[in-house]
Amino acid sequence: MQDKETGSFWDHVTGEALIGELKGERLKSIPVVQTVWSEWVSAHPKTKVLKKEEEITSSVYEDYFKDPDRTGIFRTRWQMERLPGKNLIHGISLGPHALAVPDDKLKTGELLQRKLGEQDILVLRASDGGVRAFLAKVGDEVLRFESDSTGSHYADKETGSAWDLEQGICLSGKLRGEELRQLTVTAAFWFAWSTFYPNTDVAD
Amino acid sequence: MQHSRIAGIMLAGLVGMVWMLLSVEEAEAQRPEPEVVATIYGDTMYQVLPADRIPAISDPVFVTGGEAAKQMSADEPIMGLVSAGEAKAYSLWHLDAHEIVNDVIADTPIAVAW
Numbered sequence: 001m002q003d004k005e006t007g008s009f010w011d012h013v014t015g016e017a018l019i020g021e022l023k024g025e026r027l028k029s030i031p032v033v034q035t036v037w038s039e040w041v042s043a044h045p046k047t048k049v050l051k052k053e054e055e056i057t058s059s060v061y062e063d064y065f066k067d068p069d070r071t072g073i074f075r076t077r078w079q080m081e082r083l084p085g086k087n088l089i090h091g092i093s094l095g096p097h098a099l100a101v102p103d104d105k106l107k108t109g110e111l112l113q114r115k116l117g118e119q120d121i122l123v124l125r126a127s128d129g130g131v132r133a134f135l136a137k138v139g140d141e142v143l144r145f146e147s148d149s150t151g152s153h154y155a156d157k158e159t160g161s162a163w164d165l166e167q168g169i170c171l172s173g174k175l176r177g178e179e180l181r182q183l184t185v186t187a188a189f190w191f192a193w194s195t196f197y198p199n200t201d202v203a204d
Numbered sequence: 205m206q207h208s209r210i211a212g213i214m215l216a217g218l219v220g221m222v223w224m225l226l227s228v229e230e231a232e233a234q235r236p237e238p239e240v241v242a243t244i245y246g247d248t249m250y251q252v253l254p255a256d257r258i259p260a261i262s263d264p265v266f267v268t269g270g271e272a273a274k275q276m277s278a279d280e281p282i283m284g285l286v287s288a289g290e291a292k293a294y295s296l297w298h299l300d301a302h303e304i305v306n307d308v309i310a311d312t313p314i315a316v317a318w
Contacts, residue, residue, distance in 0.1 A: 044291035048266035
């Protein structure tokens with residue numbers, strides 16, 4: 001990416017400016033939901049959608065996405081011994097630490113609770129198919145979650161409060177109203193993620 | 205991705221450089237000799253296409269309701285954002301041809317990058 005204001009070159013995965021007047025600056029990333037239109041519009045009936053200039057009914061990159069041997073434009077190299085290059089992963093980074101969660105490790109309704117560096121995080125696949133991640137703490141208190149007795153919500157073991165973990169919001173109990181800090185999750189092919197984050201962990 | 209600093213106003217003018225992954229078809233069809241631009245962290249950075257050859261969207265227009273439904277397929281992948289009660293969606297099929305949308309949400313300038 002390049003900004004028109006200074007002509008600086010930016011890394012679109014890490015948000016860091018690599019060349020130019022703004023070298024060293026870093027853009028703040030904002031978590032987005034990656035899902036399909038039918039899921040999104042049913043959750044947000046009044047949603048705005050970017051207007052298309054013409055009819056578009058497929059991706060031009062379908063063949064590229066499916067081809068295990070095509071990794072980027074040319075001359076890419078990555079850590080082939082860890083995972084196949086075109087495996088889809090969900091990447092999370094926090095400070096100097098990074099984690100790749102293979103797509104097939106995330107089933108709807110299951111929680112991945114683990115460390116990322118020194119921090120406790122929570123990763124889950126929401127009912128709309130998108131992957132969410134949060135810091136698993138309120139203030140300084142680390143929280144561990146489990147399904148509650150109804151099976152449709154989660155409760156933290158520390159206080160027994162009930163949570164909507166797709167939104168990271170506490171619904172009832174001692175921590176009612178508290179919100180978990182949401183982390184950006186980047187859906188990427190392994191070859192790309194491991195290039196930008198060579199020291200990344202891989203969730204197993 | 206990480207949050208060390210906000211370069212707020214600089215988000216307003218990002219164009220796609222295509223020195224990475226996405227423009228495989230175009231790049232292969234009519235690629236000029238790739239130019240070495242720099243060395244970054246020990247890797248060579250090539251410029252494959254001129255700046256904004258894949259044009260970023262800078263004055264985004266949005267539709268809602270029936271007009272939105274008409275242009276979208278049920279299984280069409282989107283990126284969605286909710287902020288200050290406003291929900292916005294960007295079709296990934298649409299972003300194939302633009303890669304970056306310079307937009308604003310809740311008074312914050314953003315670059316939506318695919």
